[in-house]
Amino acid sequence: MPTLDRQENVFVLDLGDGENRFHPDWLAAVDAALDEVEKADGPRALVTAATGRFWSNGLDLDWLFAHPDRQREYVVSVHALYARLLTLPVVTVAALQGHTFAAGAMFSLAHDLRVMRADRGFWCLPEADLGIPFSPGMSALVQARLTPRAAHEAMVTARRYGGREAVAADIVDHAVDEDAVRATAVELAAAQAGKVGDTLRTIRSRMYAHVLAPLRERENPLGD
Secondary structure: OEEEEEEEEEEEEOOOOOOOOOOOHHHHHHHHHHHHHHHHHOOOOEEEEEEOEEEOOOOHHHEEEEEEEHHHHHHHHHHHHHHHHHOEEEEEEEEEOOOOEEEHHHHHHHHOOEEEEOOOOOEEEOOHOOOOOOHHHHHHHHHHOOOHHHHHHHHOOOOOHHHHHHHHOOOEEEOOOOHHHHHHHHHHHHHHHHHHHHHHHHHHHHHHHHHHHHHHHOOOOOOO
């Protein structure tokens, strides 16, 4: 399960050492960690990291298929996570040490900055291969955070990007050696720790109003 630690002005949220799929209990733990970050005092920023082969593989499809009657509720909770990151009143950096796929890749896009391992691991939106269409909120998020060319390629072709390829496509900001991923993310976050509070939240909310609207749609989050 996710754990939260603080290194001076930087909170480090470790998503876990498995596939870090979005089980409801996992989502609740992340939400509780974000509560703690928001309630803290003084300069602060957030790094979201993980341990092992994966940063996040996204939706917990096993749980979802076992609970088809809760699909809408589940999608709403995933959308809520993205919306919360987009409007969090602190600067956020994703430290992608491993595979970052599907809803996990979209979670990374909700952060301000992304640092990825250069030599191994992929960032990918495989929905076209899986036969799972993007929800309106997910589509809006991807298109808001990537260039039109990168968004089209990533969403339509399901291309797998290595670290250096992801930098070239402006999907991530830095590609570094494995042992430097978290340290680089913490350094970037620490440099922005003074930008915190309601002003930052307002800037974000206005900048991403067109993304937040579909992400906060509760009655028909899938746009069916």
